[in-house]
Amino acid sequence: MKTWKLINIILAVFFIGFALYIWFGTNVSPGNDNRILYISILAGCALLVYAVQLIWEIVIKNKNRLK
Structure with a gap:
């Protein structure tokens, strides 16, 4: 999650x-x-980048939940 914060700030x-x-x-x-x-x-x-990040986080959370 620190990576996302750094990317968002940049x-x-x-x-x-x-x-x-x-x-x-x-x-x-x-x-x-x-x-x-x-x-x-x-x-x-900027909104598109934010939406892609949200979708990516949802996909990762679902992937981790299925494991």
Whole structure:
């Protein structure tokens, strides 16, 4: 479980840093502001990673219970 916590911390720092870069570090041309779309896609990726972790933990717990 310590491995998952470490992975979650690293991914959280990456996703938050990348979102801040998208929001503050990109030059926006008038009429072409896709920052919210990009941050939404990034948040979707973070949720997908979290869902995969939850499914993985459930599979491992069921595997250990069947032994």
